[in-house]
Amino acid sequence: xxxxxxxxxxxxxxxxxxxxxxxxxxxxxxxxxxxxxxxxxxxxxxxxxxxxxxxxxxxxxxxxxxxxxxxxxxxxxxxxxxxxxxxxxxxxxxxxxxxxxxxxxxxxxxxxxxxxxxxxxxxxxxxxxxxxxxxxxxxxxxxxxxxxxxxxxxxxxxxxxxxxxxxxxxxxxxxxxxxxxxxxxxxxxxxxxxxxxxxxxxxxxxxxxxxxxxxxxxxxxxxxxxxxxxxxxxxxxxxxxxxxxxxxxxxxxxxxxxxxxxxxxxxxxxxxxxxxxxxxxxxxxxxxxxxxxxxxxxxxxxxxxxxxxxxxxxxxxxxxxxxxxxxxxxxxxxxxxxxxxxxxxxxxxxxxxxxxxxxxx
Numbered sequence: 001x002x003x004x005x006x007x008x009x010x011x012x013x014x015x016x017x018x019x020x021x022x023x024x025x026x027x028x029x030x031x032x033x034x035x036x037x038x039x040x041x042x043x044x045x046x047x048x049x050x051x052x053x054x055x056x057x058x059x060x061x062x063x064x065x066x067x068x069x070x071x072x073x074x075x076x077x078x079x080x081x082x083x084x085x086x087x088x089x090x091x092x093x094x095x096x097x098x099x100x101x102x103x104x105x106x107x108x109x110x111x112x113x114x115x116x117x118x119x120x121x122x123x124x125x126x127x128x129x130x131x132x133x134x135x136x137x138x139x140x141x142x143x144x145x146x147x148x149x150x151x152x153x154x155x156x157x158x159x160x161x162x163x164x165x166x167x168x169x170x171x172x173x174x175x176x177x178x179x180x181x182x183x184x185x186x187x188x189x190x191x192x193x194x195x196x197x198x199x200x201x202x203x204x205x206x207x208x209x210x211x212x213x214x215x216x217x218x219x220x221x222x223x224x225x226x227x228x229x230x231x232x233x234x235x236x237x238x239x240x241x242x243x244x245x246x247x248x249x250x251x252x253x254x255x256x257x258x259x260x261x262x263x264x265x266x267x268x269x270x271x272x273x274x275x276x277x278x279x280x281x282x283x284x285x286x287x288x289x290x291x292x293x294x295x296x297x298x299x300x301x302x303x304x305x306x307x308x309x310x311x312x313x314x315x316x317x318x319x320x321x322x323x324x325x326x327x328x329x330x331x332x333x334x335x336x337x338x339x340x341x342x343x344x345x346x347x348x349x350x351x352x353x354x355x356x357x358x359x360x361x
Contacts, residue, residue, distance in 0.1 A: 003235045003321045008341055015168050016350035019184050024206045027349055027356040031340055033332050038343055043204045052217035055263045058273040059199040060222040062190035065161025065182055073107035082164055084196045084228045086150055090134045099128040115159040154193055164196050166353055194226035200316050200353045201274030225250040225276040235321055240302055247296040250280045257292040271312035275327050278310055285309040302326040303334055313360045317344055317351040332360050
């Protein structure tokens, strides 16, 4: 199967530049796989489209203000850093641009007002990725002694960092409102800090939506997957089977796995909110049973995949030729999904991270 099989044309004006206000005013397309039907709804009607006893599984990962602008020590050259993955002890996997200006030993200085942060490049990983050791002072010998753990680094990032918005969202518009953007690009239930991009299917949820779900008898459970390159790296190979997914860290707690297994055994539908929740559930399922774990996943789901645990999917409208669109096309047929995308274009749905959603049952 070719990457071009998942291509489509999208008018630029349909790329959402900001979330709906309120968030649950976004539109929601309902795809019924058994009937092959497509319906138009509003997201706040979600509870009405589900059944009592259904279980929604959401990703509670919290987005870091992971985009940093610094200067190369000695030369003062500007460098942009995007934090991707916490490696522990103050070390992070990160994208650095322009990569040609960076090599092992390069020191990067980040400063804004009275907040300062040093990064030292410790290893080159390829594709513009590096391992950076962060510390509160410069110097190799001081790196380990002054390394910043995540909770301390997070305080510096809150002042220094910007929301890691995708390139299709207007940067000029959002530079003028950085604090609002940080709030916009975060689910209301986010709690576990570590993502380089938002689990965007969750951006539509509001307190009103959760209240309606509870009143309908719909259960909500939470898993964690820290979004990194594995989710949004573009497919560059012609044959999608040759694409290599980067690993992403996830956690499925024992008590959560137990409740989900009980629900599954009782015949209740398990509905994943977002492709990241899908990747956790499908990575943890062995012989139809969820096994709790904290690990990394490189799972790549595309048409032909044999589903293990997920019965429904709530997701956004994704980029052409992306692994996300391939995953959705594995859950419903590629033809049905692309038909729905054409319908969404006709009906002027809003696409991508801040866009509208679809529910596939």
